[in-house]
Amino acid sequence: MTIPPAPLDLGIAFRESREAMLVLDPDRDCVADANPAAADLLGYPDTVLRGLPASVLHPGQLPTLIVFTQAVQAKGHWWTDALTPRHGADKALRLEYAGSLLLGHPPLMLVTLADLDARRRRQVDAQADAHMRAGLSEWQRMERVFRNLERENQLILRAAGEGIYGVNAEGVTTFVNPAAERMLGWTAADLVGRDMHATVHHTHPDGAHYHHHDCPIYAAFRDGVVHQVDTEVFWRRDGRAFPVEYTSTPIRDQGQLLGAVIVFRDVGPRREADERLRQALAEVDSLRERLELENAYLKEEIRFESHHQGIIGRSPAIEATLRQIDVVAGTDATVLVTGESGTGKELIARAIHEASRRSDRPLIRVNCAAVPRELFESEFFGHAKGAFTGAVRDRVGRFELADGGTLFLDEVGEIPLDLQGKLLRVLQERSFERVGEERTRAVDVRLIAATNRDLREEVRRGRFREDLYFRLNVFPIAASPLRERPEDIPLIAQHFLKGAARRLNIAEPRLTEGDARRLSRYPWPGNVRELENVIERGAILAVRGRLHLDLPEVDLPPRGRDAVAMALPILNPLTELERRARDRSEIEGALTLAGGKVFGPGGAAELLGLRPTTLASRMKALEVDARTFRARR
Known part of the structure; x- marks a missing residue:
């Protein structure tokens, strides 16, 4: 049983006052004392009221009670009419609370209670008296x-x-x-x-x-x-x-x-409607972005076509490739183009697309080797706004851009193993979800893939999924390197020479028969891309209309009968394993001469006449580590 606190010594004025007064202890949440007028007003015996928790006296109004007591403590005095205690357990009272701190008794406070209903009745009575005195009017x-x-x-x-x-x-x-x-x-x-x-x-x-x-x-x-x-x-x-x-x-x-x-x-429903409108406008923006991206790709295609006027050559290898393009272009079959870097795999993909029923839709190219691992899904499938840090707006993926057209996956062998399954799922189900979005989107895409790797060997080593390999290898086309079709080299060189003269705004230099023989003797480890660079450099360095060819003599085969033999068409082309062994030997020889240096002057890339990025990609495919050659220096 709780013993109420002893009455405080507040004097006879507190006890005998006709105004209801309470002494509150905010820290203990209790009524420290109450005079008889307060007990009558609140409907409690003074023995019960004294010690009663103030929060119990004001059920459901604890926040308002706290605000009032804190205001009194902060300002020294405060009032409120928001507190409505109940008369015993019966009706709610409308009171005005006026509180002030008690000097000498901190942190107690004295609260005077005024009955607003009684005050209102008194005011009404006073007004009625005034009206009666003022007369009937x-x-x-x-x-x-x-x-x-x-x-x-x-x-x-x-x-x-x-x-x-x-x-x-x-x-x-x-x-x-x-x-x-x-x-x-x-x-x-x-x-x-x-x-x-x-x-x-x-x-x-x-x-x-x-x-x-x-x-x-x-x-x-x-x-x-x-x-x-x-x-x-x-x-x-x-x-x-x-x-x-x-x-x-x-x-x-x-x-x-x-x-x-x-x-x-x-206005909640209206704001929800506004949000739905905003989302619809965002979808329109997404479609507009897709059209802008498609337009950018079309411009790139126009630029590419103006730079490369199709597949050039009359060799048996080129004629066989063109026949394969004619056969497969009219279908939607997946094509896998294989061959060394710089052999024109993208040209073959574009020729297939232009000859297909999808030619009025874009050819979307993805360089799989250039896509960061963490952005693979976003690049291929797109993402929704807020899907990850930095995703400040919806983004259309390459599959969605290629819908109705052709998707060209260059360097497909560079896709990480754990991400190949996601690509396979899209190829099988013809549907995908953007990153951060649950909506499934159907897509109609014709796929052409290209690689300079031996994917069958990659499957054997566990670095490429076998099921994805079979999904891609429906119709294989091999792009022949230049050294296996030397009779095409003069034609390609003449084409590059015209293009270089046009871009450089110079008179077209002459390509002599001696230049053609010299170009045909060179093994071209960088293939067509290397030939284009040599021709453009020769046009820049041309003197009095004479092309200046700067070929590394160390890479030229012996002259005489051997040179004539090399200029003839290769009747027994190398197998893929023989090619890889030969390429590995050439790269290791260049690294030995360069002391393991790949880039820059005197590096292996310069010795081989290759772009450093091309050599790095080829070294990665052949598992050649430059650090082992630095140790031999």
Whole structure:
């Protein structure tokens, strides 16, 4: 059994006062003392009231009680009419609390309770006396005022669909219409007579406390100005907030501000519709981006076609390749183009696409070796906004760009093993999902893949999925290196010479028969790409119209009969394993001469006449490590 605290020695004025007074101990959440007037007002025996928790005396109003006590402690005195204790366990009381700190007894505070209903009755009685003294005419005028106000209130209450409530000059709710009841979840009986701000408007959208003095609704009956707001929220009875826009209009009578009428509406559905519209516009932006990307690819195709006028050559190897292109172009079969770097694998892919029924749609090229591992899925399939850090907008993937057209996967052997399964799934199911999006998108794509690796050997070593290899190797086409078709070299060189002269804006140098023989003797480890570089460099260095060929003599085969033999067509082409062994030997020899140096002057790439990136890719495919040759130096 809890023993109530002993009464404090507050003097006879505290005990005998007709004003109800409590002494609160905020730290202990209890009533430290109460005078008889407070016990009568609150309906508790003073022995029960003394020691009763203040939060129990104010059920459901702990936040308001805390705000009041903290204000008294901070300012020394404060008042509120938002606290409504119950008379015993019966009806709620409308009281005004006026609190002040007790000197000599910190942190106790003295709270005086004033019965607002009794005060109101006294005011009404006083006004009635005044009206009676003023005569019948004044009484009739006031009756008309109240009758007019009542009629206006009824008209407002019947307004269609919008929530409407009124407050008096003290901020106390005077009426609530049915629409407001439905939106707020409170009945009119619950709200009338209460502080409306503390009930439904107490918090900003971000959760911060919303003070009465900052409320535009209450400002209307202070400054007499109409206030319109569309960036705030009201709180329902169940604790959920909803966005509102409202208008607070002051009510006047003969120049005196009596209160305000508030008309509000729930704008949540409208904002949801706006969000759906925003998403639709984002989808339109995505489609526009796709068209822009397709346009960029088409421009690239035009540039490429102006630079490479198709497949050039009359050798048996080229004629066989052209026949294969004619056979497969009319189908949608997947094509795997194999061959060394610089042999024109992309030209073969473009020729197949241009001869197919998909030629009016773009050919989308992806260099698989240049795609970072962590961006593989985004590059191929696209991503949704916010799917990962840096995804600030939706992005269309290469598969989606190629829909209805052709997707060319260059260096397909460079795709990491653990990502090959995702590519296989798309090829099998003809559908995919963007990264960060659950929507499945169907796609109609014709696939052409190219590689300079021996994929069969990669499968044997466990570095390439066998099922993906069989999916790609439906119709294989081998691109022959230049050394196996020397009769095509003069034709290709003449084509590159015309293009170089046009780009450099110079007169076209002469390609002599001696130049053609010299070009045909060179083994061209970099194939067509290396030949193009040599011709362009020769055009730049041309003197009086004479092409200046700068070929590394160390790589030239012996002259005489051996040179003539090398210029003849190769009747017994090397197997893939023999080619790899020969290429490995050439690269290892160059690395030995360069002391393991790959790039820069005197490096292996310069000795072989290759681009450093091409040599690095070939070294990776042949598993040649330059560090072993540095140790031999």
